[in-house]
Amino acid sequence: MSEDSGxxxxxxxxxxxxxxxxTRGDYGIMTFIQGLDASGQPLVIPxxxxxxxxxxxxxxxxxxxxxxxxxxxxxxxxxxxxxxxAVRLAAVIARTGLDPWDAHVAAVAxxxxxxxxxxxxxxxxxxxxxxxxxxxxxxxxxxxxxxGGGPGALGSCQRPRKCRTLPGQSPxxxxxxxxxxxxxxxxxxxx
Numbered sequence: 001m002s003e004d005s006g007x008x009x010x011x012x013x014x015x016x017x018x019x020x021x022x023t024r025g026d027y028g029i030m031t032f033i034q035g036l037d038a039s040g041q042p043l044v045i046p047x048x049x050x051x052x053x054x055x056x057x058x059x060x061x062x063x064x065x066x067x068x069x070x071x072x073x074x075x076x077x078x079x080x081x082x083x084x085x086a087v088r089l090a091a092v093i094a095r096t097g098l099d100p101w102d103a104h105v106a107a108v109a110x111x112x113x114x115x116x117x118x119x120x121x122x123x124x125x126x127x128x129x130x131x132x133x134x135x136x137x138x139x140x141x142x143x144x145x146x147x148g149g150g151p152g153a154l155g156s157c158q159r160p161r162k163c164r165t166l167p168g169q170s171p172x173x174x175x176x177x178x179x180x181x182x183x184x185x186x187x188x189x190x191x
Contacts, residue, residue: 008040008042009040009041009042010042010112010113010114010115011041011042011043011044011076011112011114012036012041012042012043012044012114012115012116012117012138013043013044013045013046013078013105013108013109013112013114013115013116013117014033014043014044014045014046014049014105014116014117015049015102015105015116015117015118015119015120015124016049016052016053016056016101016102016105017118017119017120017123018033018117018118018119018140019045019049019050019052019053019066019069020052020053020056020057021119022053022065022069023053023054023056023057023061023062023065023066024056024057029119029140032140033069033072034072036074037072037073037074037075040074041074042074042076043072043074043075043076043117044075044076044077044078044108044112044114045069045070045075045076045077045078046077046078046101046104046105046107046108047077047078047079047080047104048080048100048101048103048104048105049101049102049104049105050066050077051101052099052101052102053066054066078104078108080104085107088107088111089103089104089107092104092106092107092110092131095130095131096127096130096131097127098127102123106127106131106135109135109136110131110132110133110135113133113136114136115136115137115138116135116136116137116138117138117140118137118138118139118140119139119140119141120139121137121138121139121141124137125137
């Protein structure tokens with residue numbers, strides 16, 4: 001179904017880089033995520049990504065921010081529920097070489113066929129084809145960053161941003177609305 005038919009858009013899976021930026025006080029990223037939530041965009045936060053963000057900056061503020069994210073209306077936490085999921089996560093770690101928190105992001109995105117929202121698309125490009133189905137990635141980046149060096153962006157925070165998607169991906173109407181235009185293709189070499 002299309003988004004215009006009233007169906008909810010595919011969730012974005014937030015990665016460690018986004019969570020870490022938020023816990024470090026990046027107001028632009030915080031505002032952007034709140035804007036996605038306000039627009040009804042479903043967001044998924046893997047539990048191990050929360051662990052990584054919490055380890056990055058240990059404080060009461062970090063804990064409060066992470067709890068606050070969990071309370072956003074469109075956020076769902078993806079737990080590591082049982083032995084079956086743990087074994088699948090181990091398989092993702094073995095195939096990709098990612099650390100456990102990034103591998104949990106990849107496993108959730110792969111299982112749900114949802115794009116990963118990140119500040120570091122270059123890291124994800126390295127692993128996009130390591131799984132049976134390629135990972136889909138949307139990067140939030142400052143508009144001054146050159147394609148390829150600090151590839152494209154999604155969003156509208158305090159400062160204007162450009163939107164980019166990976167080759168073969170088409171932006172949803174919600175992405176077009178947030179970006180103010182159709183995102184340009186992401187310049188990279190994914191088969």
